[in-house]
Amino acid sequence: MVKSRSTKTKKPAKKPAAKKAVSAGAKLKIALVGFGTVGRSVAKILCQDTNGPLLLTHICNRRIKKKKDASLPKHIRWTENFDDVLASDADVVVELIGGLQPAGDWVRKALRVGKSVVTANKLLISEAGPELLDLARKMGKRLEFGASVAGGIPAIIGIQEGLAGDRLYKIAGILNGTCNFILTKMEKDGTSFDAALKEAQALGYAEANPSADVDGLDARAKLVILIQAGLRLRVRSEQILCRSISSIAAVDFMYASSLDSTIRQISLAQKETNKTVRLAAAVQPALIPAASLMAHAQGSQNIVTATGEFGGKTMFSGYGAGGDPTAVAVISDLYAIARSTGASAEALPGTAEVPDSVSGDFTVPHYLRFIVRDRPGIVAALATILAKYDISIDALLQKPGFPHSALSFVMTLEACDSAVLNRALEEIGRLDFHVEPPLCLPIFLD
Amino acid sequence: MVKSRSTKTKKPAKKPAAKKAVSAGAKLKIALVGFGTVGRSVAKILCQDTNGPLLLTHICNRRIKKKKDASLPKHIRWTENFDDVLASDADVVVELIGGLQPAGDWVRKALRVGKSVVTANKLLISEAGPELLDLARKMGKRLEFGASVAGGIPAIIGIQEGLAGDRLYKIAGILNGTCNFILTKMEKDGTSFDAALKEAQALGYAEANPSADVDGLDARAKLVILIQAGLRLRVRSEQILCRSISSIAAVDFMYASSLDSTIRQISLAQKETNKTVRLAAAVQPALIPAASLMAHAQGSQNIVTATGEFGGKTMFSGYGAGGDPTAVAVISDLYAIARSTGASAEALPGTAEVPDSVSGDFTVPHYLRFIVRDRPGIVAALATILAKYDISIDALLQKPGFPHSALSFVMTLEACDSAVLNRALEEIGRLDFHVEPPLCLPIFLD
Numbered sequence: 029m030v031k032s033r034s035t036k037t038k039k040p041a042k043k044p045a046a047k048k049a050v051s052a053g054a055k056l057k058i059a060l061v062g063f064g065t066v067g068r069s070v071a072k073i074l075c076q077d078t079n080g081p082l083l084l085t086h087i088c089n090r091r092i093k094k095k096k097d098a099s100l101p102k103h104i105r106w107t108e109n110f111d112d113v114l115a116s117d118a119d120v121v122v123e124l125i126g127g128l129q130p131a132g133d134w135v136r137k138a139l140r141v142g143k144s145v146v147t148a149n150k151l152l153i154s155e156a157g158p159e160l161l162d163l164a165r166k167m168g169k170r171l172e173f174g175a176s177v178a179g180g181i182p183a184i185i186g187i188q189e190g191l192a193g194d195r196l197y198k199i200a201g202i203l204n205g206t207c208n209f210i211l212t213k214m215e216k217d218g219t220s221f222d223a224a225l226k227e228a229q230a231l232g233y234a235e236a237n238p239s240a241d242v243d244g245l246d247a248r249a250k251l252v253i254l255i256q257a258g259l260r261l262r263v264r265s266e267q268i269l270c271r272s273i274s275s276i277a278a279v280d281f282m283y284a285s286s287l288d289s290t291i292r293q294i295s296l297a298q299k300e301t302n303k304t305v306r307l308a309a310a311v312q313p314a315l316i317p318a319a320s321l322m323a324h325a326q327g328s329q330n331i332v333t334a335t336g337e338f339g340g341k342t343m344f345s346g347y348g349a350g351g352d353p354t355a356v357a358v359i360s361d362l363y364a365i366a367r368s369t370g371a372s373a374e375a376l377p378g379t380a381e382v383p384d385s386v387s388g389d390f391t392v393p394h395y396l397r398f399i400v401r402d403r404p405g406i407v408a409a410l411a412t413i414l415a416k417y418d419i420s421i422d423a424l425l426q427k428p429g430f431p432h433s434a435l436s437f438v439m440t441l442e443a444c445d446s447a448v449l450n451r452a453l454e455e456i457g458r459l460d461f462h463v464e465p466p467l468c469l470p471i472f473l474d
Numbered sequence: 475m476v477k478s479r480s481t482k483t484k485k486p487a488k489k490p491a492a493k494k495a496v497s498a499g500a501k502l503k504i505a506l507v508g509f510g511t512v513g514r515s516v517a518k519i520l521c522q523d524t525n526g527p528l529l530l531t532h533i534c535n536r537r538i539k540k541k542k543d544a545s546l547p548k549h550i551r552w553t554e555n556f557d558d559v560l561a562s563d564a565d566v567v568v569e570l571i572g573g574l575q576p577a578g579d580w581v582r583k584a585l586r587v588g589k590s591v592v593t594a595n596k597l598l599i600s601e602a603g604p605e606l607l608d609l610a611r612k613m614g615k616r617l618e619f620g621a622s623v624a625g626g627i628p629a630i631i632g633i634q635e636g637l638a639g640d641r642l643y644k645i646a647g648i649l650n651g652t653c654n655f656i657l658t659k660m661e662k663d664g665t666s667f668d669a670a671l672k673e674a675q676a677l678g679y680a681e682a683n684p685s686a687d688v689d690g691l692d693a694r695a696k697l698v699i700l701i702q703a704g705l706r707l708r709v710r711s712e713q714i715l716c717r718s719i720s721s722i723a724a725v726d727f728m729y730a731s732s733l734d735s736t737i738r739q740i741s742l743a744q745k746e747t748n749k750t751v752r753l754a755a756a757v758q759p760a761l762i763p764a765a766s767l768m769a770h771a772q773g774s775q776n777i778v779t780a781t782g783e784f785g786g787k788t789m790f791s792g793y794g795a796g797g798d799p800t801a802v803a804v805i806s807d808l809y810a811i812a813r814s815t816g817a818s819a820e821a822l823p824g825t826a827e828v829p830d831s832v833s834g835d836f837t838v839p840h841y842l843r844f845i846v847r848d849r850p851g852i853v854a855a856l857a858t859i860l861a862k863y864d865i866s867i868d869a870l871l872q873k874p875g876f877p878h879s880a881l882s883f884v885m886t887l888e889a890c891d892s893a894v895l896n897r898a899l900e901e902i903g904r905l906d907f908h909v910e911p912p913l914c915l916p917i918f919l920d
Contacts, residue, residue: 180785181788186632190627190632193805324767339793340793340798344790346789347785355784361639
């Protein structure tokens with residue numbers, strides 16, 4: 029910590045014996061932009077530790093009259109105007125307003141006037157991470173975003189620095205706490221997706237418009253950041269397949285349980301380097317073994333696994349969201365800046381390759397669930413089409429008690445390329461006995 | 475990476491266009507000291523990546539004629555004499571010989587002549603970590619030891635930097651792969667400790683003298699390092715209670731299973747700050763829930779959890795030993811040095827506090843297993859003593875089929891201070907019906 033004093037203090041204090049001047053000069057001055065749940069946690073924790081190298085000096089938010097927290101120290105300057113932050117003596121801007129705009133412009137402006145930036149903004153980093161890191165590097169400042177993925181779990185530093193010596197080829201995770209809450213709820217209580225979603229909304233875990241969570245967009249932004257950090261590949265969010273968990277029904281958990289499995293929203297990216305660099309990546313509901321570590325993540329917990337050529341599979345898990353855990357990630361980033369000489373921005377190198385191809389196809393076993401008007405010959409019709417595409421059926425499961433008018437049954441398939449299976453499913457979808465479109469889920473065994 | 479070139483190259487290359495000079499000047503030159511399993515993995519991985527910032531230049535080991543690996547590049551200089559390494563132009567010494575001496579002297583010498591050091595030596599770091607870090611800092615060099623705990627799992631960087639923003643008060647883990655192999659083997663196959671140990675020895679997982687592993691000394695050294703890194707407390711190994719797993723019998727797994735639990739060697743440290751700073755820490759076999767994440771660690775896997783005031787519990791798991799995973803940790807440390815300006819040694823601050831007290835006492839439920847010559851009044855005698863110490867019995871379990879001459883049964887106790895329980899057990903131990911001394915295990919529920 030002592031080291032950073034000399035680099036942070038523009039001029040040596042005239043009276044080094046004067047206690048106030050020295051300790052103020054030693055501290056990293058922090059402007060908090062966005063005073064919601066995470067912002068409030070960051071402020072609370074920063075103001076509890078007055079001996080450390082971090083000093084909260086500014087808070088910027090709309091309607092500060094309403095937001096102003098009288099319990100925070102008097103020296104903090106409150107403002108509604110981001111220009112005040114830019115003009116201030118703050119060393120670091122903590123951006124917690126989220127979304128692409130104005131957050132993106134503000135982060136760029138802060139870097140351009142010579143401030144380091146810490147952000148929890150997954151959308152912004154997944155969209156513009158490499159560009160912003162280039163800008164930070166050019167300005168001799170730091171951009172840190174440990175809080176943008178998996179909240180309090182140190183997945184980015186763990187993967188990017190802790191596993192720097194490995195050659196990672198696979199990243200998998202449960203990256204969205206809302207989906208995990210909904211799916212573990214459905215699993216435990218046997219409720220429908222709609223009922224579990226409503227409960228998540230009532231508890232504040234899900235938004236009124238839950239699309240970003242349940243359709244996979246939130247997890248996708250995080251996966252893009254992990255792909256850059258761990259696989260060193262640069263992809264755009266829209267290149268990554270997303271499938272909604274909203275098509276999962278209570279009956280799927282019954283069948284999954286018969287298969288000693290459960291269902292989770294899994295974010296998965298796999299890199300294959302041969303002559304070309306190919307990336308397979310998707311965010312989707314999938315069957316995973318009930319005894320697996322992934323299945324262990326309950327409620328809003330997150331989990332990230334990284335698999336490398338040398339170190340095998342390493343796992344990080346913990347609380348992926350919430351004010352305090354996310355604040356821990358933000359403050360850990362602030363400490364990293366305080367420790368550094370302030371001149372580097374090494375995290376997430378801008379030199380990540382662009383893969384030659386990106387697909388959502390994995391060669392894995394699959395789970396197919398049908399709801400049909402029962403009549404003779406249905407299985408034969410399905411088997412004929414699957415055989416045409418060289419896809420082998422592994423097992424056929426049918427729970428008793430369904431009406432003939434909406435009979436549900438499940439086929440599991442041996443490992444096959446999901447692109448080939450999708451073509452078979454298109455053909456299967458045209459058969460006339462479906463009451464609902466068939467549901468197809470990959471089965472991830474490890 | 476480019477940044478470090480200017481700081482590493484003492485003089486600018488005279489012909490910057492000459493490819494060889496430039497690329498050689500850009501690299502961090504590495505001397506490997508100790509060419510065993512981990513050393514060979516480090517050499518293999520370093521020599522596969524010729525474009526990176528790391529260049530293996532020296533290998534030092536005894537009997538190099540026998541050890542010399544002809545597949546490694548010709549430019550590597552082999553030596554049996556550590557003084558050659560000290561006199562060389564290597565920037566970093568990777569110490570992989572293990573043990574306190576001569577490793578300690580060599581690390582000190584390397585730092586004193588201005589080389590950074592990477593080590594996997596848990597004994598040395600647990601014994602002399604703060605002193606060596608002070609020396610590194612004084613010399614403007616780095617000392618990194620990510621490989622000293624939990625092999626390939628980035629637990630130290632994850633806890634020390636990734637969770638820097640939290641206030642950690644608890645560290646727990648499965649830190650010894652040999653014990654975990656033996657105990658998971660006993661659990662699965664119902665074998666005795668001796669049989670499982672013999673298998674571990676046959677497979678090369680356990681040493682001929684297994685004491686360091688099974689008696690907890692290996693895990694204790696790692697726990698000391700994690701206590702320093704995460705709880706910021708400075709303790710000596712001998713202050714930490716160790717209990718051997720050799721007293722665990724096959725029957726204990728039977729009883730544990732009836733309690734939906736299993737048995738693992740658990741390293742646990744808990745910090746309590748009130749007016750004084752108290753540390754409770756121990757390495758011992760313990761009952762843990764069969765459904766817990768800890769119980770999930772199979773065979774030689776390791777797991778580390780860190781619990782903080784703000785971020786809750788965060789978990790790291792993966793392969794804690796073996797050549798390649800440990801090499802990943804070593805090489806990740808080398809990358810960290812390559813990225814840095816080489817002037818800081820921030821990890822594991824020497825400023826960690828010395829706790830006011832260190833004990834091995836936890837207030838938790840306990841498992842007591844007795845093997846007795848059966849006769850009336852045994853339970854009454856035990857219950858009377860326990861009641862005297864205000865300890866409540868939770869349940870009494872007795873599997874059928876034991877002979878009267880060596881009847882085994884189990885008591886579980888409600889949460890009580892293990893120091894108080896130990897006094898009760900001393901008294902209980904003096905009763906005359908024991909065939910074997912009673913076994914007491916803590917039950918860790920979370």
